[in-house]
Amino acid sequence: MADYFSELGFRPLAEGEVPDHGAHLLRLLRDSGNFDLLQMFVELRGEGGSSAPAASKAAVQALPLVQPLENENCAVCLKNYDEESQCRMMPCKHKFHQECIFTWLKQTNSCPICRKELPTDDLDYEAIRKHKERESERNQQLESLHNSMFS
Amino acid sequence: MANIAAQRIKREFREVVTSEEVQRCAIKLELVNDSFTELRGEIGGPPDTPYEGANYVLEIKVPETYPFNPPKVRFVTKIWHPNISSVTGAICLDILKDQWAAAMTLRTVLLSLQALLAAAEPDDPQDAVVARQYKEKNDLFRLTARHWGAAYAGGPDRNSDFENKIRRLLDMGVEEHKARVALSSYDWDLERATEQLFS
Structure with missing residues (x-):
């Protein structure tokens, strides 16, 4: 039987390794649903503030290969497509050279043109994002309720 | 410098030089060296702002990882603006930091800086x-x-x-x-x- 700690994904500290208290705190906040504090700490930990993490590898691999038109160009390298160009299409329908978009998505999860986001493998980021979506949904519902009552 | 960065700057350079803004003298872009790693930009102060009629010179340094990382831009001309350091010319603008996107170009950067002169963000100051x-x-x-x-x-x-x-x-x-x-x-x-x- 696996022990309690390894089941939860913990491992013993290596020699000289210091426990990552920050990561434990983030996990605690995430699991207890305290998203405002979680977001604050994630932003404090990440360099350059709120820049988003890389796109999930599965989502990147699932981007469909497409045939571009020859007079179009890739917004990342600005080169025109030719017959040999391998292109991928984002969910927002923007197309790029495979090499260009893959390099970009290793760094951040949004479309270089319209910033529409792909899913990430970062659990904290995804938790905050879902929380924000729910919040804006709630606000919209509240607004429509308000409008229907007072218009 | 990585090939993709230099090639892209070459393409962009052509785009800016033939753009409509250059015809109106609103923005300008010049090469400083042959390797396309450093450029000199110039923007005109937007109308109906305290910067109207003035011309501002910018130092643009292109990283090897461009366009996946933003260019490093700084005001060479001294300027009095909440989001630009009056001492060093350092700029506080989100697209030059974490809001950069690979489809942006030197032309859009120069136009964004011009927009920054017209609409300061005093709650996110540099100075x-x-x-x-x-x-x-x-x-x-x-x-x-x-x-x-x-x-x-x-x-x-x-x-x-x-x-x-x-x-x-x-x-x-x-x-x-x-x-x-x-x-x-x-x-x-x-x-x-x-x-x-x-x-």
Whole structure:
């Protein structure tokens, strides 16, 4: 039987390794649903503030290969497509050279043109994002309720 | 420099040089060296702002990882603006940091900087002294920004009241730029500026 700690994904500290208290705190906040504090700490930990993490590898691999038109160009390298160009299409329908978009998505999860986001493998980021979506949904519902009552 | 960065700058360079903004003299872009790693930009102050009629020179450094990382841009021309350091010319603008996107170009960067001159963000300041003046004494901020535009960027209207105060400090042996900074920082209160300079 696996022990309690390894089941939860913990491992013993290596020699000289210091426990990552920050990561434990983030996990605690995430699991207890305290998203405002979680977001604050994630932003404090990440360099350059709120820049988003890389796109999930599965989502990147699932981007469909497409045939571009020859007079179009890739917004990342600005080169025109030719017959040999391998292109991928984002969910927002923007197309790029495979090499260009893959390099970009290793760094951040949004479309270089319209910033529409792909899913990430970062659990904290995804938790905050879902929380924000729910919040804006709630606000919209509240607004429509308000409008229907007072218009 | 990585091939993709240099090739992209070459393409962009052609795009800017033939763009409509260049025809209107609103933005300019020049090469500084042959390897496309450093460029010199220029933007005109937008109309109906204190920067109108002035021209601002920018230093643009292109990283090897461009366009996956933003270019490093700094104002060479001295400027009085809440989001630009009056000392170093460093710029606080999200697209030059974490909001960069690979589809942006030097042309869109220059146009964004021009937009920043027209719409400052005093709540996200680079220069706290300027930002405080912008929020608390906006009329004085506008006059000061206009005066700096005239003094450093070929703008109109040097403002004779400000000029006289600077001359008073020059007579006391203070260097001109230092005098301008001290007076601007103390809302053109000659007494307090003098006190700070000689304390």
